Amino acid sequence: MTALAWLIPAALFLGLLGLAGFLWALRTGQFEDLDGAAYRILDDDDEPAAADRLTGENERSKF
């Protein structure tokens, strides 16, 4: 039964990790533009401006 002592916390921890991941993604605006993201990956521009890389994180303060 000692297995339970670590299996259950491990299961809960992994579940919480998933939940935290989802909430993080939601908060940082990952679901804001589902159509646009599909195109962004096709854009092979290798000189993104510094601001461009940061905007993803800044989305959350927009709304």
Added chain:
Amino acid sequence: MALAIDFDTGAIPAEPRHEAATERVTLAVENLNCGGCMRKIERTLDGAPGIAHVRANLSAKRVSIAFDPQRTGTEAIIASLAAAGFHAADLATGTAGDVDSTDRDLLRRLAVAGFAAANIMLLSVSVWAGLASDMDAEIQSLFHWLSALIALPTIGYSGQPFFRSAQTALKAWRLNMDVPISLALLLATGMSLAQTIRGTEQVYFDASVSLVFFLLIGRYLDQSLRSRAKGAAQNLLGLKSGWATVLHDDGTSERLHARALMPGMRILVPAGERIAVDGRVVSGTSDIDEQLITGETVPRTARPGDTVYAGTLALTAPVEIEATAADDATLIAEIARLMETAEQNKGRYVSLADKAASLYSPLVHALGLATFLGWLALGAGWETALTTAISVLIITCPCALALAVPAVQVAATSRLFKHGVIMTAADGLERLAEVDTIVFDKTGTLTRGEPELTNGAEIEDDTLAAAASLAVASRHPYAQAVVREARARGLDFPSFSNVAETPGAGLSRVEDTGAEARLGSAEWCRVAASTPSSQSASEASLYFISGTGKPPAAFHFTDALRPDAAETVARMRQAGFDISLLSGDRESAVRTAAEAAGITHWLAGRKPHEKIAELEKMKAEGRRVLMIGDGLNDAPALAAAHASLSPASAAEVSQIASDGIIQGSRLGPVIETIAVARRNRRMALENFAIAAAYNAICIPLAVAGFVTPLIAAIAMSASSIVVTTNALRLTTARLKL
């Protein structure tokens, strides 16, 4: 680009001085349609001075920009987007946020409920398996306590939307669907907690948490649908409102957003610009295109002292106006009053889901109570009685019914969205499905709202080219129609800088030979006005004299129908709709349009309050009217009709008053909309039937005590899935009216 600051973590940027100076703006971009556009917008703005960062959002058709207000401004950004070929406008402040945060709030609650449901299920499955094998009481109790630990905060957090809604309903002495849901949740959770404390086996946290999870899915679908429609409608409105040049007393001028204008300000309206406020003309005389306000295609000449309305277009010359507050005497104020009464008279439409809930919830409560009392009376313990009663509540009230309508609506609205129809009213589709009479407005709805040359065949190429070379200098719709015709024929015509325009009269140019060419009204060209009898009175005309002694040429115009107007009307009639035309325009113009579109019942010259009276008359005859209109003068009628639609070119007020907006130049989507609305209703009823059938089988079993809350939860999920799958058929179904 040090201005891009991670606001959330509060990281101190390299140049903190700039942080306070960064402003944010969200712009709606009309033609942001593809990945390429997104990239182009971001590239265009990224290099522009004062721009800290840009992020285009393809789904929302918006761009959010952070910029330094010292170095650039919203208008400059809009101008640089315009140079890149994008029509952008900023949204009213605050509109971007609220809808979105409700969306996210529900999604967060849904995620928490999903996590909890999965983990409690994990524990529950172990317990059920343990019941059959060798799980000892302590482990079982531990698992129950763990479930309680997860379930209690989850119900408290994720169940809030239901509790709040139930509370609101109860306060108003009403019952809605959320009352039995909340009751089932609270009872199931409360009883499970009590049983956990006592250490028995009747623990059903899994049932209550998965109930919350499934119900939240329905709620989220419903909400996200509504916010998408709302966002699209906001974009349209944002793109409509404009900027104005405000003249200050000291002689300076300033570009201000239309929303920032105040009564008393003096505003300069250049020729070709839309007037942003209601006002009085102070100086200048111009032809004013009032089509959006009155439905009249022929421009009116406004002189100093005349009143002009927001949304009208100064065509031929700049005017200076003084903004007036909407006092009671103005047309706008009258329309606002009429709309208010229309809304009141219409009364609250009871949606299908509410109707179902008002019948259903009392029944469910009574059944639950009867089960509890019945089992007690039969001598069962209170635990058994309560468990059975909870099973009845869970099995009856839940998802199938709560999902029945939203699931279908999501499918229907997405389908319409793809066809360019934005449904803005929540119950609009249901009302559209009941419509049996369709009333069109003329100008801008049935017609394109722009004049077209009718007697092109009679006009020779060189005359047309000569007229066009004058006309090209003017924004008057007739002049532009002449230019369009000349271009369509592929004619080359010069444009001159010495063309003079006299508002309300016409254009003139003195040629090198000293001869004066004129294009304009009969009076302007010194032609006896009512000469050609062949010309029907509905058509408006321009005359052209070359000044070389040639006889004057007449150009006749009519407001052409939308390309598929006649076909659409015919299809509607075939489908059994009564069709009428209700217009504020002159009788002759309305008759011509009605004949061309094949509408036999038409009424012309109707003022806004008379339009309402006509609709009331139809209502009294027991008809349910769909009003389709675009002008400000249609807004009260749109609000009064059973259901209403307006084209995307409609006045702001009309768009807000109607249930849906049709984009594009065709009328065909109206038919699609009605067809989808009808199918929407049929499928919602189908879903109710599925839910009812499921209840008819399960309730007797539940009342008899054969169903534990757990089985109830599983059965409920199954019925939800069936209902949702049924709804999805609507996205691909082939529809006929």
